[in-house]
Structures are given as structure tokens and as C-alpha cells.
Amino acid sequence: MIWVAVLAGSLGCYVEKLLGYMLPRSVIERESVRRVSGLLPVAMLAALVAVQTFADGQDLVIDARVVGLAAAVIALVLRAPFLVVVLVAAVTAAGLRATGIAA
Numbered sequence: 001m002i003w004v005a006v007l008a009g010s011l012g013c014y015v016e017k018l019l020g021y022m023l024p025r026s027v028i029e030r031e032s033v034r035r036v037s038g039l040l041p042v043a044m045l046a047a048l049v050a051v052q053t054f055a056d057g058q059d060l061v062i063d064a065r066v067v068g069l070a071a072a073v074i075a076l077v078l079r080a081p082f083l084v085v086v087l088v089a090a091v092t093a094a095g096l097r098a099t100g101i102a103a
Helices: 004-022 029-052 064-077 082-100
Strands: none
Touching: 029 064, 064 082
């Protein structure tokens, strides 16, 4: 049954890509289309971060991941390099879990 879903998803992605190639250039070059397509990756990444931080299956969870995300936001505000931001978030969440403060 899972293979049916994988094949259907693959076919859907292929058709979507094919339809993108068939769009007229005049549609693609519109300023509104450019603006939206530039913001989509940011929105998708933000949604992924939110789901991975606050969800555990179907449950809303507040745990060490939230504190790690807050630490990452602080590092970003302080203009830390990306690798430092990731390390700060990981070390903060791991430290809280290791001490048992946040499961």
C-alpha cells in the first residue's frame, strides 16, 4: 500500500514540474509571481521548523526543542554564523535533556 502512495506522489511531482515548464514566459516574469516564488522557500522552512519544534505526532509539545529554538533565535539576533546558530540550538536542547530539566 505504501508503494501506491510513493508512486502517486512521484507522479504528482512530475506532473507539477511538467506544468511549470508549460507556463508561458509572460506569467513567470510577472513581478507578483517573482515575489511570491522568492518567499515560498522561507515560508516552507518556517513551517517545517514549527512542526518539528512543537509537534510530537498529533500532540502539541513544549520541551527542550522550544528552548533550543529560542537560543537559536537569540544567536540569530546577535548575527552569529549559521553553523554557530545550529550548534547553539543543539547544545542547548541536548543540555536540557541531559540534565532532566526538559524531557
